[in-house]
Amino acid sequence: MHWHPNPTERRAFHSLKWSSFPEQELPLWVADMDCAPPPCVTTTIEASVAHGIFGYGSEPKHFRDAWVTHLQTRHDWEIDPDWIVPIAGVVPGMRFSLMAHPDIRHVLAPSPAYPYFQTVPRIEQRTHHPIKLHHQAWGLEPSFDAIDDQLKALKAPAAILWCNPQNPGGTVYSSNQIQQLVSIGANHGSLIVSDEIWADLILDDDQHIPLGRLAPTTQPTITLMAATKTFNIAGFGCAVAIIPEPATRQRFLDTQIAMPHVTPLAYAVTESCLRDGWDWHHELLQALRTNRQTVLDWATQHPEYEVTTGHATFLAWIESHQRTDVSEHFAKRGVRLSPGKPFGSETAVRLNFGCSPATLSEALRRMDAR
Ligand SMILES: Cc1ncc(COP(=O)(O)O)c(C=O)c1O
CATH class of the missing domain: 3.40.640.10 (Type I PLP-dependent aspartate aminotransferase-like (Major domain))
Structure with missing residues (x-):
């Protein structure tokens, strides 16, 4: 399992995460990850392309x-x-x-x-x-x-x-x-x-x-x-x-x-x-645990935010004690997070840490700026 450190090429393939906001912003919003899936996915797609006929389908037997x-x-x-x-x-x-x-x-x-x-x-x-x-x-x-x-x-x-x-x-x-x-x-x-x-x-x-x-x-x-x-x-x-x-x-x-x-x-x-995806999945969990720790370390430096990360997902929920414009605040500093309002809190944002450690560190560094 490998992270893509700065997969700007995702824009060429119409990624919602990477194509929706100005290029200077690092997108840590919608919940997909900056990594290729398990190798069995590519193998499965290649077999389908090699077959080359794309008619109506039915539920596979297994x-x-x-x-x-x-x-x-x-x-x-x-x-x-x-x-x-x-x-x-x-x-x-x-x-x-x-x-x-x-x-x-x-x-x-x-x-x-x-x-x-x-x-x-x-x-x-x-x-x-x-x-x-x-x-x-x-x-x-x-x-x-x-x-x-x-x-x-x-x-x-x-x-x-x-x-x-x-x-x-x-x-x-x-x-x-x-x-x-x-x-x-x-x-x-x-x-x-x-x-x-x-x-x-x-x-x-x-x-x-x-x-x-x-x-x-x-x-x-x-x-x-x-x-x-x-x-x-x-x-x-x-x-x-x-x-x-x-x-x-x-x-x-x-x-x-x-x-x-x-x-x-x-x-x-x-x-x-x-x-066949479970070896890849094992490595993924390890990588996500490392990223979660990076977010938690950042949180200890920022008591002005209440940061919630649970035992699951690649998401952190960041509640601001001070501002209602928290999503725009971070966007101006070059990090695009999911605004909290549609989730039910105007004073929060959601951060997706399913990205390379380099991208995550750069995003958190930008978010440090007061
Ligand atoms: C809780 C939850 N449900 C559903 C979805 C999306 O599901 P689907 O893409 O299968 O419609 C997401 C995507 O992030 C999610 O977090």
């Missing part, structure tokens, strides 16, 4: 097996392959989950959170109820009693959109916490949609607990997963919704009519990573 094996070996979750619904992305999966439940008018979602946790309920014309998260030593945590109270007060069908590991806090929720959430969902008859796209980017010894592993298979839950963050292949839209409860799954499947499907290459690349 795609589900790859997920079943992956969930069993890495997350101790035994699933039935029939529970899997392949979809073209986790964010579309959030939206399909709400489309499948027009009766649910209220959606609880963590705040701060990845912007689509607000946008999807809004665009689906549901009322968004933030679950306030609080800064803790290793991440952002909710009060589960408060979630229970919010649902009690609603007295109407609701969905909970959950994110574990959490973006932007990097929190890895414990088995006890997931169990509490599952029980709250069951007590209130709420649908739980758990976005677990970061499940395989845990940097420490913590274990990822898939929500669907703890919930009874009769409870309506939708667990969304993908290989795209883990292996840096976000340009290939491919994800899975894992839905044990048959009626919930059928409703979700009904939303798939006339929707874009996973492309043959995206299926093939995902399957190859789940099978």
Whole structure:
């Protein structure tokens, strides 16, 4: 696994991260990494190019097996392959989950959170109820009693959109916490949609607990997963919704009519990573731990910011104690970070440390300027 120190050539290939802002700014915003994916990705693409015909595709025979094996070996979750619904992305999966439940008018979602946790309920014309998260030593945590109270007060069908590991806090929720959430969902008859796209980017010894592993298979839950963050292949839209409860799954499947499907290459690349990408992944985690430490060292020099990095992701959440223009403040110094407002905090920014140590050090040096 190798970082590209300053991959300006990504602009020529229309990278969202590298093409959206002036060239003098170092982009540490949208969540992809400045490295090539595991070698199996290139091999898979080369085989497809050598074949040279690009017609309609179908789900590869071993795609589900790859997920079943992956969930069993890495997350101790035994699933039935029939529970899997392949979809073209986790964010579309959030939206399909709400489309499948027009009766649910209220959606609880963590705040701060990845912007689509607000946008999807809004665009689906549901009322968004933030679950306030609080800064803790290793991440952002909710009060589960408060979630229970919010649902009690609603007295109407609701969905909970959950994110574990959490973006932007990097929190890895414990088995006890997931169990509490599952029980709250069951007590209130709420649908739980758990976005677990970061499940395989845990940097420490913590274990990822898939929500669907703890919930009874009769409870309506939708667990969304993908290989795209883990292996840096976000340009290939491919994800899975894992839905044990048959009626919930059928409703979700009904939303798939006339929707874009996973492309043959995206299926093939995902399957190859789940099978052959783990040596690369081992090196990646080591590199990300080093970068996280660099960010934490920077944070100790900057008490004017409250910096949250959790046990997972390649993200740091930086809350300013002093300014509301924090994103523009850093942009003027030549570093483009994700502004906090769409996440739910006007005084914060999110930094992506999935880049070379040289790029990260240069960005933090620029951010030092007062
Ligand atoms: C929590 C979370 N969910 C979903 C996504 C995007 O998912 P997809 O590209 O599969 O739609 C991201 C991307 O950063 C994310 O952080």
